Amino acid sequence: MTKRKNLSRLLKCYLLITVASFLYGIGTAIFSDPNNIAPGGFTGVAIVLNRIVPLGTGAWFLILNIPILVLGTWKFGWHFICSTLYATGMISFFTDFIARYGKAFIVHDMVLASVFGGLMAGVSMAIIFQQGATSGGSDIIIKLLRLKYPHIKTGGLLFITDIFVIFFATLVIKDIPASLYAFITVFINGIALDKVLYGSDEAKLLFIISDRHASITRRLLKELDLGVTHVYGQGAFSGKDKKVIMCVVRMRISPQAQEIVKEEDPEAFMIITSATEIYGEGYKSYFDDKI
Missing domain, CATH: 3.30.70.120 (Alpha-Beta Plaits)
Structure with a gap:
């Protein structure tokens, strides 16, 4: 009975991670990436690097995460690394898959792209966090920081790391309006993440x-x-x-x-x-x- 419950929980966990990864892929491939919005984190870095060497934003996201995943294994153990590796792989796959086959759904309105790109990313990251995993990249760094500073909310830490990525994207892509919209994306991302992850104070x-x-x-x-x-x-x-x-x-x-x-x-x-x-x-x- 216990084994059946554990299997059921495991399947539910990975199902939710899959759904969240799909939402994350939509946020990146439909809203952020086509509009040069690099919304911080390793996703933003991947978008920038894809402009330099076009391997695919999802592929770059996976490549960037390899050393960070090794660090996560050392600190958080194998359950963490397995679920996070799965989430990272699914995000990478869905991002490039949707970018290739979902071009008809791309949103070019910068306001909608910045708002819904941040909303999709924040909600999906919160769901992944709730399953004891992360979406890789700066999320793992944030998880490490929260071990030392548990009173600081995840969304706040995320905002700080994202600012550095936005400045990097501005220097490389040289699209200042897109960088300004990226701040909106990051802001919405942080709010959505904290609301889903923490809820109210009750x-x-x-x-x-x-x-x-x-x-x-x-x-x-x-x-x-x-x-x-x-x-x-x-x-x-x-x-x-x-x-x-x-x-x-x-x-x-x-x-x-x-x-x-x-x-x-x-x-x-x-x-x-x-x-x-x-x-x-x-x-x-x-x-x-x-x-």
Whole structure:
């Protein structure tokens, strides 16, 4: 039963990565690339390099990612590298495939291209991130940075790295209007990414009492990357000491957290309440919010 569930999750994961890669390919091949919009990241670098040596934007994207994928393997392990390698390969394939066979659908309106190019990229990257992978390139660099600075949102880090790529594209392609539109693409990309990835600030506060607290905690930490706190309590009737698991989870992954508890201990006592304002590491900064 467990093997079947794991297989089902794996298939769902790679299906979502495939769909996201297709959306990413549309954003690049239909909106950004034909209009000289180099929207930061390795995609932007690939668009620029394809103007110099026309191997295909998707092909360049794959070539650029090879050394970064090696770095990701060293830091994040084989599950990460397999899913990210798959995402990178699919993005590369769909980008060049759509560029070749989807020319009739190319959008030449710069405003629409910049907005929808950023929207497609942001949504697709968020979906890939949710599956424990990245779309390669600067995403891996961002993932490494977030290990050191977890309070900084992904979209903000993405915006910083993208600015450097846009300036590089301006020097090579020499299309200043397209570079200005690229800033719109990057801005929309960052907003879409954060909205899908983080959602609103509303979350759930979970209190879990279980004799299997160790295995539940381990899975919450490993599978959902949650912050978990152990609170020591005592049963008033039994007098027994109990270790209470306390954690805050965002709305979108609350069902996954509950499922982990049910799988590990169907008899667990669990209290779930709403948390609408959360300050601290990984969430809002109290001082920044007031400024």
